[in-house]
Amino acid sequence: MIEGSSSLWDREPVFVRWRVATWEHAALHPKSHGFTSRLRESQRLLPEDMTAPIYALLAEAEALVARITEPVPPFDARLLRDVDADDGGRNLNEQVDRLFSQNFRDIMPNWSVEVAKAIGTNRLEIEQQVRSFAALGIPRDDFAIHYGYRLCVSFIRGRDADAKVATHRSLLMGCQANTWQPGSMRDAFDALMR
Amino acid sequence: MIRTISEIIDELRHIPRATWSGSDPTIPPVLRPPALADIDLACHTPVFDDAGFDLPTSLQWYEAITAISQRLKQDGDGRVAGGPVGIDALAWYASFHDHSTAQWGIYIPLSSLPLLDNLQLSGLGLSRPERWRLAWDVLVAHEIVHFAVDYACAWFELLFHAPIRRALCDRITAGLAEGIFTQQSNYLEIEESLANGHVLRKVAASAESTVAQTLRDFIRGQPPGYRDGESAESDEGLGKIAAETLRSYLAVWSSGWNIDPGNPALDFTHLIPLDDDSRATCPVWVINDLETVGLPRDAVRLITCVQRIEETKTFRKSLRRLHRDQQQAWCRLKGELVSAIPNGADFKKWHPEGVWSVRVNNSVRAHLKQPHPDEALQPWLALDIGGHTKMGHD
Numbered sequence A: 001m002i003e004g005s006s007s008l009w010d011r012e013p014v015f016v017r018w019r020v021a022t023w024e025h026a027a028l029h030p031k032s033h034g035f036t037s038r039l040r041e042s043q044r045l046l047p048e049d050m051t052a053p054i055y056a057l058l059a060e061a062e063a064l065v066a067r068i069t070e071p072v073p074p075f076d077a078r079l080l081r082d083v084d085a086d087d088g089g090r091n092l093n094e095q096v097d098r099l100f101s102q103n104f105r106d107i108m109p110n111w112s113v114e115v116a117k118a119i120g121t122n123r124l125e126i127e128q129q130v131r132s133f134a135a136l137g138i139p140r141d142d143f144a145i146h147y148g149y150r151l152c153v154s155f156i157r158g159r160d161a162d163a164k165v166a167t168h169r170s171l172l173m174g175c176q177a178n179t180w181q182p183g184s185m186r187d188a189f190d191a192l193m194r
Numbered sequence B: 001m002i003r004t005i006s007e008i009i010d011e012l013r014h015i016p017r018a019t020w021s022g023s024d025p026t027i028p029p030v031l032r033p034p035a036l037a038d039i040d041l042a043c044h045t046p047v048f049d050d051a052g053f054d055l056p057t058s059l060q061w062y063e064a065i066t067a068i069s070q071r072l073k074q075d076g077d078g079r080v081a082g083g084p085v086g087i088d089a090l091a092w093y094a095s096f097h098d099h100s101t102a103q104w105g106i107y108i109p110l111s112s113l114p115l116l117d118n119l120q121l122s123g124l125g126l127s128r129p130e131r132w133r134l135a136w137d138v139l140v141a142h143e144i145v146h147f148a149v150d151y152a153c154a155w156f157e158l159l160f161h162a163p164i165r166r167a168l169c170d171r172i173t174a175g176l177a178e179g180i181f182t183q184q185s186n187y188l189e190i191e192e193s194l195a196n197g198h199v200l201r202k203v204a205a206s207a208e209s210t211v212a213q214t215l216r217d218f219i220r221g222q223p224p225g226y227r228d229g230e231s232a233e234s235d236e237g238l239g240k241i242a243a244e245t246l247r248s249y250l251a252v253w254s255s256g257w258n259i260d261p262g263n264p265a266l267d268f269t270h271l272i273p274l275d276d277d278s279r280a281t282c283p284v285w286v287i288n289d290l291e292t293v294g295l296p297r298d299a300v301r302l303i304t305c306v307q308r309i310e311e312t313k314t315f316r317k318s319l320r321r322l323h324r325d326q327q328q329a330w331c332r333l334k335g336e337l338v339s340a341i342p343n344g345a346d347f348k349k350w351h352p353e354g355v356w357s358v359r360v361n362n363s364v365r366a367h368l369k370q371p372h373p374d375e376a377l378q379p380w381l382a383l384d385i386g387g388h389t390k391m392g393h394d
Helices: A023-028 A049-069 A085-099 A112-128 A166-172 A184-193 B005-012 B059-072 B114-122 B126-162 B163-175 B191-201 B209-220 B226-233 B235-257 B313-321 B323-335
Strands: A014-022 A069-071 A078-080 A149-157 B038-042 B046-048 B091-095 B106-111 B283-287 B302-303 B309-311 B350-353 B355-359 B364-369 B380-387
Touching: A014 A049, A014 A085, A023 A112, A049 A069, A049 A078, A049 A149, A049 B046, A069 B091, A069 B163, A069 B235, A078 A149, A078 B235, A078 B364, A085 A149, A085 B046, A085 B226, A166 B235, B046 B114, B046 B126, B091 B126, B106 B114, B106 B364, B114 B126, B114 B209, B126 B191, B126 B209, B163 B235, B191 B226, B191 B235, B209 B226, B226 B235, B309 B313, B309 B355, B313 B380, B323 B364
Parallel strands: B106 B283, B309 B380
Antiparallel strands: A014 A078, A014 A149, A069 A078, B038 B283, B046 B302, B091 B106, B350 B355, B355 B364, B364 B380
């Protein structure tokens, strides 16, 4: 029974939210500042085969987050599964940062040349559009990948989000107490406890 | 074979909040009939008859087409008020968690068949009854996944002694932490992807290419979640989406107890009963709501069994000429037809005047004459039986 294990169910949940940011999406949708909630929603400016290794890194980073978190629909955030939330969060951030710490040159030797070829005469216009995403403009060979592509992970503790999600118990019951909420006097107190 | 549902339901009732009273599943959520409609149990593989069917030109029909097409098509997000969207606007699954043992199951309004036909399938080179059967198969293939997930969920509930499904339903409907987290849809998107993936695996995979492409386009045009059916089409994709679906139900328990359902070595498809035997345990209810869309009550005729067959003199004479094994095959088939039309019987209309053909075995066919609609209680007449060629089947 939930009620019997108070120490466990009174534990605070940690929500994890991530956003994918790419300069390509920023160039196509300047108002988004390059951010999307999932990689599959990020639109591409450059040919897919050209940037495949970079998008593979983004997919790997998303998979890392998905691996140690659980989907908690209907929210866009996920729940951190790790018992030690602080360690779990730190480890996750370190792993994600490590993925994007290489330079463009490390994974694509002719990055700048290929980009110049792909965007052609539109360079100035694109640089204007991505300005709010990256003040220096289009990433170059010697830039780290996270300059142009990154996964931004944030952690939200239940108590900082809302009293209704402050603990595992409250998240499950939809309120801090066991009674009433969420619907019509908790469906007439669960049909008078059946 | 899966455990009897009634045993599971009985055990669920011992778990606080695991079962509750949901909305009346017999009332179609989008096209509401003015009065109570007839509801009957149907088998999973019915045959359709369109004798006398004319495509309506009434205002009711066009209103129904508009209402359904708006719900079927792709929207900006899944938070749509006023009832279900996507394929669930045409059929729905009523869970045994929140419905009585006499009410749970898959519900299919008869009007959904000509509506889906008109909106998506009419360009296919199939006869109308074949298109209705295709529409039926699509709807059942989608809804059966909701049953399978419901079943898997019940297992976890018995294991954890916790109201897992209820917690998810409450989170979705209660608007928890609104303004802090973004609520994506008012349904579980990933489960809809799984369900539409099953449509592609079960129906499109065995259909000819034009049918498969039509179904693919139909799925791609639906709201978020529904439109990602192709991600669950491959075995690998199905495994991933099934795992994510069950993880969505288990999230809080997994987080609380440090359970690791995301381990890539686990295969959750084994917990989701989608084989034919398991399918058969889920009741399918048919709602005759045809008048709601401006059609006569008998415009879509559903043949689920042939309860009484009277053999004519000619038939008996032809039967005597057959080998003993073939005579026995006919007796077996006749017995099976009393309760359902067996899979593989290839039961199809042979002549517009109500003559139907049925496959007795590999080489033998029989022709049956359907009673006139006004004499529905009369038996079917077995007209003739014989080899494939003799019966005119090339």
